Amino acid sequence: MSPRDWKADEDLLRLFQTIGRASLLCDIQDSHSGNMAVKVRNAAGVEEMAITATGSQKGDLDAGQICFLSAGGTDYGYYKASSETDIHQRVLALPGVRASMHAHTKDLTIVTLDDAPKPSPVPDFVPVDPLGRAYLGDHVHVDWFAVPSGSAEMADLIPRRLAGHPATIIQNHGTFARARTLGEAFFLLGVADASGRVVRQAQKLGVDVGALRGRIASDPAAHFPRLPGPYEIEDDGLCDFPEETELLAEFRKAGARIFESRLSPFHTGTMSVRGVRDILYAPKASLPREIGGPLRRLPMASAPSDSAELAVHKAIYAETDFQTVMHVWLPEAEAHSRFRYPGEEGESDKIVPLDAEGGFLYLVIPVLPAEAGEEEIIRNLFDYKIAVVRGGGVWAAGTQSLSEVLHHPSSLREICLYRLGAFERGLDLRKMEPKKAARW
């Protein structure tokens, strides 16, 4: 194969480019890190692997930086391709796998670091958040490698790890994920990093994560009674309401903001605007600007096929006059939902803003128990417009616009970050909070 033949078609190039840019936006790559690989069928009908070139900038890929490995002859493609091509090649050989991706998931990688002498076994990463539990399982392998980049040992172990798990962690380096599509692989890496962020922030807040893991292990269903459903790979380009041009633009703006502000990992969360008989619904609310997700027009009446999240949207509309609803999996809020004030018993049932903006918008933000039902969520939305469900994400409602409902989780993230920063500095949060907040 000559370099001139080495042209990814437009769709493939766009796919790599957009995922590359999105992964930079959510900070799971450095300028040149990571790699992406997919199986593609060439013009002759033969399946081959397309993989990013080594040292390429994933945010600015050009067609020449997507490499196709030739089956024979001088393999120009192999020499230009990622140094981890061997790993990807074996991962892609796993049944049902058509895409693999490696990223520098820093939050997750940091919480799996240790200072034990090596070589030695590394404990698995155990998610304490609902997304991690739903999509990564109850543990993710973490492996130490003497040569933790492109080594033969990695090419041997990682595919074996991924045969049984969607993602695996290389200590000191990052995460590999395998999936049916590159989008799904990116989704898994986003979820993995967010899962790491929950643990990292919980640790910073003084949460005994080990004890929490123990409690979760003893009764996972009680901690996560409403896990999100399986990741769907179909219909990402679907839009049921192209004629609602203004609303379409609102969905795209809000979706991009959720993603870019890291209010919910890629393709997680949901948002909706109600009509009279139907609702406009984005089942994958976190949408980078260049990557779509399904935008559905659905009947308002509840249906047995409704997902758990959709059912809550519909219940809120049935019981209230709210016009917009959003549900996101905000790592900062999940971590805060486990916070215990030093010297106090039990996890706090509210998040109290310390910052001026947050304080005037919300005196407190309620944290509801994992088992909170629709009725309790709705009651809190009436009074606070936003509620955190421990192990169940963040629900928000707006009287008018998507922009309005977006503002709530966005503000909540800042509120959480200020609290976290103050706590890290050793300040006494109780002293900083308005006294009256204790009564609300």
Next chain:
Amino acid sequence: MSDPSFGIHGKILEIDLSAGYVRVRPLDPSLTADYLGGRGLATRLFYEAVDPASDPLGAENVVVLAPSPLIGTSAPTAARGHMVFKSPLTGFLGTSNSGGGWAWSFKATGYDALVVKGRASSPVWIDITPEKVDVLPAGRMWGKDIHALTDELTTGFEPAARPRVLGIGPAGENLVRFAAVANDRNRVYGRCGPGAVWGAKNLKAVRAAGRMKTRVHDKERYQSGYEQAMHLIRQAPVTKRLLREMGTAGLVELINVIGMLPGRNFQDCTHRDEDLEAVSGETIAKTILERAAGCYLCPIGCQRHTRVGGKGEQAEAGEGPEYETVVLMGPVCDIYDLEAITRANYRANELGLDTISFGSTVACAMELAERGLIPPAELAGLELRFGRAAVLERLAVETAFRRGAGALLADGSFRLAERYGRPDLSMSVKRLEIPAYDPRASFTQALGYMTSPSGACHLRGGYAVSLAFFGGWKEIPRFSLLQSPIAIRNMQNHGILQDSLGVCRFTGYAFGSEPWSRMLAGATGLDFSVARLEEISNRVAALERLFNLEAGAGKLDDALPPRFAETPIIVAGEERAVSVEIQERMRRDYYEVRGWDAEGRPRPDLLGRLRIAGRRP
């Protein structure tokens, strides 16, 4: 239920001018819980007291005025009163709101509502203090303008004890169908013609001088809402600066930029920049503004105290013009002469005219005249055509006294246009003239005009413009058919809440229901969660609708004049009209989100849920 004396006094003052009795009856505490005060309570008391078939200008019409549980506290802007009556302009619900200090002063006399029935045989005025209520002859006041009336009834008091006067001018006495009732000289209950109802009752004024305090149940809870509200008012650009610096007329340039500022009786929305600049809020601030001020307890301060005519004999001072007045008396009449508009505004304030209906009726007359539909002889020598600034002030006076060409205008634009065979040239809904936001530039605003209980009113119908352009994070699309019905329902509901709390619409630029919920619950000790407030708004909306249905309104009354369907305007480069089909779809969807049937009748299950017992099925 907590001690009912928190937030309210528990008393309704009822006066029958025909029978000549004054009685005080207890306020059922459940009415506060279910209807709050202001618009909610007034609507409820009105509904139970009036025959919907009554003649609006007959003795059987009833006027109800109500302050709210927040009035008398420090809640920002909480001094507004609400008046409900059957409108002589529309024949349906008359519902009108005003700032000023009268409602505060009235509540401080110890009452939560004033119900006026019957008709006095000769002009009277009512004097209310905590100690007594007197109905007194007003013969010597009859014919006086509102400023002179106010001076007469407030002279001789120490400033701290000065009473507040609510009264009518000659327009009300002469039963002009869009006559206003005013307090604090220039704060008016303008829409729907309450002044004519007072005139028909021979009621010239109600003076109130109270000192009773409103007790707050839970000061800390109240204070948390208050502090949040004040912070947000001081932070939002419209409430912290725009309205104070430029008044509501600061909207002139802004509304024009978005293609929504009507001209020439709503024939189009195009204006020359230099023309608009001449009547803009900026120009008012630079040329005629003497000082800005606020209503009682208002931290926003949109009032314009102005002076025109320099220092010579023609100089005079007064209040205004505000945005609606500038546009309806100005560009809608193709007039861009600030001094002429301001002088006409002064006359309208003194004589007691609603400047929206007046301006729009003048514009309608101008179009009829230009089309040759009004015989010149009927114009009493007045040369009436678009752009003639000189006619404004004269028409304001003649209308108030029903003389000259003003006699044609005194019944409003619909009756005027109907008289000359072209009712379609009245830019009104339910015979109430459309305010200064062209409905073709926002479907949501269009639907608000269509479904407002009082006819085309941006305040009762939902102030969609405030959301569409200055809503911050609540900004909504202008042309979404899916979103408009719910958006406007929610805006209307928030308006009902504000009117029932006695607070200003402009607070909505800064915040929604939550701070009010805390202030109200803190003041009264009652459960006023946001959910509860939402239910109250839905209850009031349903009751208002019931009254209108009983008064003969139907689905066909919830429609825009044909011009808005047939003649497009250009908005952001696109032709926009509100076709009959779009109106039909929005109306149908709106009824559904309200829980009304296809004919716009509240469904029995809704009435049951809201605990409303209608008079008729």
